[in-house]
Amino acid sequence: MKRPLRYLSGAVLALLYAFLLMPLVVVALASFSGGEVLRFPPEGFSFKWYARFFANESFLSALMLSLRLALVSAVTVSVLATMAALFYRRLPYRWREPFRILVIMPLLLPEILTAIGLLFFLYRVGLGSSAFGLQIGHIVVTLPFAFLSVAAALQQIDSSLEEASASLGAGTFETFRRIVWPLIRPGIFTGALFAFIVSFDMFTMSFLLKPIGGNTLPLAVFDYLKYDFDPMAAAAATLSVGFALLVVLLVEKTVGLRRAF
Amino acid sequence: MRSSPWRTALIGAPVLALLFVFLVLPYGEMVVMSFRTPANGAPYGDAWTLANYGRAFGDPFYLGVLLRTLGIGALITSLTLLLSYPIAMHLARVSDRWHVFFYACVVSPLLVGVLVRNFGWMIVVSFQGPLNQVLLALGLINQPLRLLFNLPIVVVALVHVFVPFMVLPITNALRNIDPSLYDASASLGAKGYETFWRVTLPLSVPGVLAGVVLVFVLAISAFVTPVLLGGQNIVMMSSIVIQQLIGVFAWPFGAALAMALSIMTIIAVSLLTLIMRPLMRRTARWS
Numbered sequence: 001m002k003r004p005l006r007y008l009s010g011a012v013l014a015l016l017y018a019f020l021l022m023p024l025v026v027v028a029l030a031s032f033s034g035g036e037v038l039r040f041p042p043e044g045f046s047f048k049w050y051a052r053f054f055a056n057e058s059f060l061s062a063l064m065l066s067l068r069l070a071l072v073s074a075v076t077v078s079v080l081a082t083m084a085a086l087f088y089r090r091l092p093y094r095w096r097e098p099f100r101i102l103v104i105m106p107l108l109l110p111e112i113l114t115a116i117g118l119l120f121f122l123y124r125v126g127l128g129s130s131a132f133g134l135q136i137g138h139i140v141v142t143l144p145f146a147f148l149s150v151a152a153a154l155q156q157i158d159s160s161l162e163e164a165s166a167s168l169g170a171g172t173f174e175t176f177r178r179i180v181w182p183l184i185r186p187g188i189f190t191g192a193l194f195a196f197i198v199s200f201d202m203f204t205m206s207f208l209l210k211p212i213g214g215n216t217l218p219l220a221v222f223d224y225l226k227y228d229f230d231p232m233a234a235a236a237a238t239l240s241v242g243f244a245l246l247v248v249l250l251v252e253k254t255v256g257l258r259r260a261f
Numbered sequence: 262m263r264s265s266p267w268r269t270a271l272i273g274a275p276v277l278a279l280l281f282v283f284l285v286l287p288y289g290e291m292v293v294m295s296f297r298t299p300a301n302g303a304p305y306g307d308a309w310t311l312a313n314y315g316r317a318f319g320d321p322f323y324l325g326v327l328l329r330t331l332g333i334g335a336l337i338t339s340l341t342l343l344l345s346y347p348i349a350m351h352l353a354r355v356s357d358r359w360h361v362f363f364y365a366c367v368v369s370p371l372l373v374g375v376l377v378r379n380f381g382w383m384i385v386v387s388f389q390g391p392l393n394q395v396l397l398a399l400g401l402i403n404q405p406l407r408l409l410f411n412l413p414i415v416v417v418a419l420v421h422v423f424v425p426f427m428v429l430p431i432t433n434a435l436r437n438i439d440p441s442l443y444d445a446s447a448s449l450g451a452k453g454y455e456t457f458w459r460v461t462l463p464l465s466v467p468g469v470l471a472g473v474v475l476v477f478v479l480a481i482s483a484f485v486t487p488v489l490l491g492g493q494n495i496v497m498m499s500s501i502v503i504q505q506l507i508g509v510f511a512w513p514f515g516a517a518l519a520m521a522l523s524i525m526t527i528i529a530v531s532l533l534t535l536i537m538r539p540l541m542r543r544t545a546r547w548s
């Protein structure tokens with residue numbers, strides 16, 4: 001490529017990457033502001049908005065609910081997704097694609113439609129506005145992320161390894177424990193991380209299914225932003241940015257980003 | 262590996278049960294709800310009617326919102342594609358040493374909640390925000406602009422949300438192109454842009470189609486961004502549906518509106534897939 005053209009394309013790319021990162025950087029920087037109003041660039045540096053965030057009853061209980069939802073979703077979905085991925089591998093060929101599509105359906109369908117369906121259904125069966133109903137919603141939406149991750153890890157396993165194990169006299173369970181499990185563990189871990197972060201950030205589902213008197217962190221931030229525009233919201237939001245960076249780091253360390261996406 | 266079909270069925274049962282009860286039945290319930298009558302003091306009545314659909318497709322207001330939502334969705338999808346393609350091309354051929362960094366740049370926004378990213382834009386375009394300050398410093402404007410609560414900021418914020426969804430499938434499609442095709446194109450005398458136009462672009466169509474469908478479906482069902490950044494001025498289908506469900510407790514009509522949105526989505530996605538199919542078939546044997 002000619003040199004001026006290369007500089008031009010480099011500049012365009014730099015702008016595009018800056019566009020991607022700018023809102024995240026701005027939120028994170030604003031949360032460390034020392035001033036009283038949300039201004040950019042922030043005045044001074046302090047942790048006071050984090051201190052106020054952790055002293056705020058409603059934010060704190062919202063954070064606890066969000067963490068609980070995310071944790072339960074991650075654990076439940078890892079177990080379910082692992083079973084689903086093992087099932088998927090053993091299915092006759094022509095049933096595999098339909099099953100895969102069914103499991104990743106919550107990812108392909110707009111979250112708002114799934115949430116509306118669940119709103120009606122949970123009300124019908126007497127679970128309307130319950131914490132259990134919201135947890136179900138989070139599990140349904142996070143399942144595809146874990147499934148894709150475990151299924152990808154399972155696909156990497158050479159089936160001759162399992163045959164070798166079986167021919168050496170190992171039973172199904174023994175083969176799973178000593179051959180399959182160690183090989184898919186990183187995939188399960190990655191899937192659980194994705195499920196955690198997706199649940200932690202989930203908005204529309206929580207908005208429609210939220211239990212009476214219960215708020216998740218994104219809902220609390222949303223309510224707060226309707227009336228206030230100060231760095232406390234930025235502190236709450238930066239927690240989410242921090243989790244995301246942590247997940248990116250952990251995924252890169254375990255299976256590598258390029259393979260995970 | 263051979264194992265008893267019963268044991269296999271046992272592994273699959275929990276997931277199938279979960280999805281049947283909490284995905285298939287709820288969608289069925291939504292369809293059923295859209296044919297119910299409204300009632301006072303309860304979310305829905307016992308009788309059946311087609312009137313909800315009559316109102317959803319017949320009332321000029323709701324039809325207008327539906328069409329506008331589809332239009333905004335198409336605009337957002339095109340802009341997202343325009344911004345994503347260069348990033349995908351870069352990501353597909355970036356050296357191993359740097360790939361972690363650039364992948365992280367694309368993936369981290371994906372892992373941060375939509376609400377947080379919208380909030381970032383609220384700060385950027387706020388009255389005393391960095392964008393206004395830069396424009397003032399450059400002398401392009403005399404006084405800060407009111408940039409919140411209008412269509413452009415909703416579109417920008419949604420494009421930002423969807424770029425990673427578009428970049429990843431296109432990157433995967435580009436990485437699957439056999440590099441010898443580029444050499445062949447060059448040795449046949451093609452210039453850089455000709456190779457792009459006749460080799461790279463056609464072979465990336467499957468990735469583009471996947472990204473376009475995903476982004477379009479997500480764009481027309483977006484809820485938080487239009488509400489937070491558009492305020493009262495930008496009315497999209499999702500906020501109307503939610504208003505019917507949560508605000509006025511008109512569940513049957515809300516369900517019919519949601520169904521209208523789904524039906525239009527299915528039609529739009531099928532049309533797009535049909536249009537792209539000849540191109541996909543032509544390039545299929547190369548990828």
